[in-house]
Amino acid sequence: MVDGCSTSASGLALCAAALVLVIVSCWTTAQRWNGGRKVGPRTWPLIGAAIEQLANYDRMHDWLAEYLSNSPSIFVPMPFASYTYTTHPSNVEHILKTNFHNYPKGDKYHSCMEVLLGDGIFNSDGEMWRKQRKTASFEFASRNLRDFSTTVFREYALKLSHILCLLSKNNQQIDVQELLMRMTLDSIGKVGFGTDINTLSPQLPDNEFARAFDAANTIVTMRFLDPLWRIKRFFQVGSEALLNQSIKFLDDFTYAMIRKRKAEIEEARANGMKYKIKHDILSRFIELGEESDSRLTEKTLRDIVLNFVIAGRDTTATTLSWFIYMMIKNPQAANKVRKELEGLEEEKMKEKNKEASVIITDHDDVKSFTERISRFAEFLTYDSLGKLLYLHAAISETLRLYPAVPQDPKGILKDDILPDGTKVRAGEMVTYVPYSMGRMEYLWGHDAAEFKPERWIKDGVLQQVSPFKFTAFQGGPRVCLGKDSAFLQMKMTLAILCRFFDFNLVPNHPVRYRLMTILSMAHGLKVTVSRRL
Numbered sequence: 001m002v003d004g005c006s007t008s009a010s011g012l013a014l015c016a017a018a019l020v021l022v023i024v025s026c027w028t029t030a031q032r033w034n035g036g037r038k039v040g041p042r043t044w045p046l047i048g049a050a051i052e053q054l055a056n057y058d059r060m061h062d063w064l065a066e067y068l069s070n071s072p073s074i075f076v077p078m079p080f081a082s083y084t085y086t087t088h089p090s091n092v093e094h095i096l097k098t099n100f101h102n103y104p105k106g107d108k109y110h111s112c113m114e115v116l117l118g119d120g121i122f123n124s125d126g127e128m129w130r131k132q133r134k135t136a137s138f139e140f141a142s143r144n145l146r147d148f149s150t151t152v153f154r155e156y157a158l159k160l161s162h163i164l165c166l167l168s169k170n171n172q173q174i175d176v177q178e179l180l181m182r183m184t185l186d187s188i189g190k191v192g193f194g195t196d197i198n199t200l201s202p203q204l205p206d207n208e209f210a211r212a213f214d215a216a217n218t219i220v221t222m223r224f225l226d227p228l229w230r231i232k233r234f235f236q237v238g239s240e241a242l243l244n245q246s247i248k249f250l251d252d253f254t255y256a257m258i259r260k261r262k263a264e265i266e267e268a269r270a271n272g273m274k275y276k277i278k279h280d281i282l283s284r285f286i287e288l289g290e291e292s293d294s295r296l297t298e299k300t301l302r303d304i305v306l307n308f309v310i311a312g313r314d315t316t317a318t319t320l321s322w323f324i325y326m327m328i329k330n331p332q333a334a335n336k337v338r339k340e341l342e343g344l345e346e347e348k349m350k351e352k353n354k355e356a357s358v359i360i361t362d363h364d365d366v367k368s369f370t371e372r373i374s375r376f377a378e379f380l381t382y383d384s385l386g387k388l389l390y391l392h393a394a395i396s397e398t399l400r401l402y403p404a405v406p407q408d409p410k411g412i413l414k415d416d417i418l419p420d421g422t423k424v425r426a427g428e429m430v431t432y433v434p435y436s437m438g439r440m441e442y443l444w445g446h447d448a449a450e451f452k453p454e455r456w457i458k459d460g461v462l463q464q465v466s467p468f469k470f471t472a473f474q475g476g477p478r479v480c481l482g483k484d485s486a487f488l489q490m491k492m493t494l495a496i497l498c499r500f501f502d503f504n505l506v507p508n509h510p511v512r513y514r515l516m517t518i519l520s521m522a523h524g525l526k527v528t529v530s531r532r533l
Helices: 002-035 048-057 057-068 089-098 105-116 126-140 144-167 176-193 208-222 228-234 236-272 280-290 298-329 331-351 364-377 389-401 483-502
Strands: 073-078 081-086 406-411 429-432 500-507 525-529
Touching: 057 073, 057 081, 081 089, 081 298, 089 429, 105 208, 105 236, 105 298, 105 406, 105 429, 126 280, 144 176, 144 364, 144 483, 144 500, 144 525, 176 208, 176 280, 176 298, 176 483, 176 525, 208 236, 208 298, 228 236, 228 406, 236 280, 236 298, 236 500, 280 298, 298 331, 298 483, 298 500, 331 389, 364 483, 389 429, 389 483, 483 500
Parallel strands: 081 429
Antiparallel strands: 073 081, 406 429, 500 525
16 A cells, blocks of 8 residues: 555656646747747746736836836736737837738727727727717817817816815815816716716716726726636626626616607607707717618617717826826926916907906905906917917826826737837737837937926927827827817816916825726825915
């Protein structure tokens, strides 16, 4: 018995040793195979770079930037997926334009994001994407939509300023990111879907839609790093259970909004009136859906709605939040923004033959102060906002350092070689990294880490930068259709906020990003606000 046990134990030991030898051999071979084509963090058998990546989860974008500062392209294998990250503008142009059809959103991205974004414009490829893109492109080029958007953006920027007036009286601490998220949600509701969601009011009502959307966004982002998410989804446990609850709320809200708009159309027609399609985007897609070959179901409209929410709410509010933070951290730039705005006010007042300023003797007179803001807001037209060069430059500089979309992953259909010589293989993912690109000295110079709006202006003219170097709005066929609309809302809002308010960061408040699709602040932006006369 002893000899038999010894023989059995020896056999098991030999098998275990052989297995370890095979694993090490395979790992060594894989390292050599990958070594010539990509560099990156240290990897391990089976789990790839998962240990190091998860250890840096809360600072993922800076972790990538550290590696990419030493090499413009790096390779990061993970369980069930492998990623190539790049900051090289030639690679970005190759991915987004030159060989566009080889780099779709891909099955992995689509499967992770489908529960939230469905087959919407940001999560689709092929004919589905082209049809939505064509319709959206037509709408964003419409002068009617531009004029309608200008009016809506002014309306909600004024609502925000009135709330800030009230909050400033008691030197009350506020989370300005939350207020901005409310403002952009209400404005995209009006511009995108003709609906007043009404979260931005002095009472600041509970914002269930925003809470559900943020929870869903965070969880689907985590799916890219969690190899067990499909198992959790199957058993409906943990984060996937919360995701299911959040999606149910979003679906109920969105379908109700779609059906309400359809009912308005049907009621108008039943009463013998010709329904006039409104300027909002949803109405245009509903109209398109009535065409025999469009096949726009309620599910398709639902996907369109939620895609435009993430485009119109999260990206703009996040950029506005980082902008205010940059103004707090860079008072010289803040003063230049204010001087430009004061100059605009003086110019417009002279045109109207009025005094350049209105004296407010009672600093606590909210009514007089809000009237002053409203008079200033009348000057903020599409054309006048276009003349605010330094404000535009400061927004661009904010987007360079804090791009609303910090990473943009793509699938790979066929093996390819990027312009810098990096090999990528079918079935893997390739990601260009706007957050890292904005910090690369080889792209922006030795002062790349500095907030410097002046880099965008030369001889009084805004400088045009390649969209494959400044990638905040993508480039190529998928270039952001809402870029001009986003700048319009940001300028409208910031012109009012920077002209009439000072923001001070609450002491010891941590400002850091949260890992999700959009680069939002993990703990909000807690500030106190005071008025400027």
